Amino acid sequence: MIDTFSRHRPLTLLATVVLAQVLLLAFQIKRENNVRLIRYWAVQLMTPLERAGTWTFSHVGGLWSGYVGLRNSRAENEHLRSEVDKLRLRNSELESRSAEAQRLETLLNFHESHPEAPMLAAQVIGASADPTSHTLFINRGERDHLRRNMGVITPDGVVGKIVEVFPSTAQVLLINDKDSGVGALFAVSRTHGVVRGSGDPEPHMEYVINEEKLQAGDVIVTSGEDRIFPKDLVIGTVGSVRPGNPFQTISVQPAARLDRLEDVIVLLSLQELAPKKTEESPAGTGVAAAAPSAPRSGGIVSDPNKFKPAPAVNKSPAPAPPAPQQ
């Protein structure tokens, strides 16, 4: 560098002197708006640099603030996620409580609808460990005066019967257990049969002759012949019908949701549950009629004809089924 300068010293000096004079000129010359040329040049020279500096600072600042903001966002995000998890848990808890309250309200309403029949609300506390056995445990037992063969229902329909009683718990055999059998009849045709468990989620209704015209959705109620359930409690509806030899194969869709039972009612007597008058609508259509596939008139059929407005029922007499072996 120094060698280069020494070698080209005259030229360097020339450039320096000329530049100095150019600057001197620029100091004197005034452009538009009475701005000195040197100021104009200085502004022209510095503006891009300032602009570049501003751009750099703003972007670096933006990057930095973005990075810091990102870190804050991350922490905030984690906090919010935690908050959301808590709220979800809380929401789930509240939903659970709400559902429980609704179930209890339904039970209470059901109980209040039938003050003549002694019944006891119970909570499902467990189920059978055997996957082929459809049983469950309730939190009532001998201390609550429960006995074997007491019927267990929900406001939706029949659940099963008590098969074992312990001091504080009882075991309930569900209607879809293969050892279960409930005296039943079709709500419309009054044709008798037996609803038996098959080990599948859906029990079957047996001893219904092939001539009996059935449709999916036909309501099946208790007949009261098994001396366990009062008459006309809803068991379920016809799911599918296939002709058999000599009886039809009828799968029953239980009215009670047997796979998600939480609260049940134990019937302490065979007292028949009379339908409450207030449940009838002014037009004469009951609640069950409003929802024929899922009658909810306290699980009791008040007017079976209301479930099927235009039933094509074969009124031919069916052979009397054998008494269910409970």
Place this chain on the structure above:
Amino acid sequence: MAYMMNLGAHSEPNVEVHKFYGGTVLGTCLLALVFQAFLHKYGRWSELIDLPLLVTIYFGVSRRNPVSGLFLGGAIGILQDALSHDNPIGMYGIAKTIVGYSASSVGARIDTEHPLSRFGLIFLFFHFHQAILALTQRVLLNHSAPLFTIHLFVDSLVTAAFGVILFALLDRLRKSS
């Protein structure tokens, strides 16, 4: 000025470097500037001749030192600017600095003693000087100064002719080698 004249004393070894008596360079330059200003009072014909330019060229080619040439040219030009009433200081300064440097460089390489070569040299430097002035005015002042006109051409011829005579007179101020 004398100090400036001593700067960068080395030049081509095979070309004669002319020396002048003390104060000759300074006095001649001042006289050129004074005459230029004095003659200007007596008519526009004085504009035909640029005495400071001739002095710059002469001492540049005679001393054959680019550094002293550029400083001398710069000083003469700035003084010329200072003596004018409307020129910003530096206009002639820049032009004569470059001319002084160029004249010194050229003088170190070619023979500048012959009148014809002097005429041609002055003619060329006149237009070179004019070109720098025009360029400076265009760039810095936004003035549309002409690069070449007939008037300038005549000026250059008159200046070159006068320069040949002036250079011969100035030769007498040299120290005899």
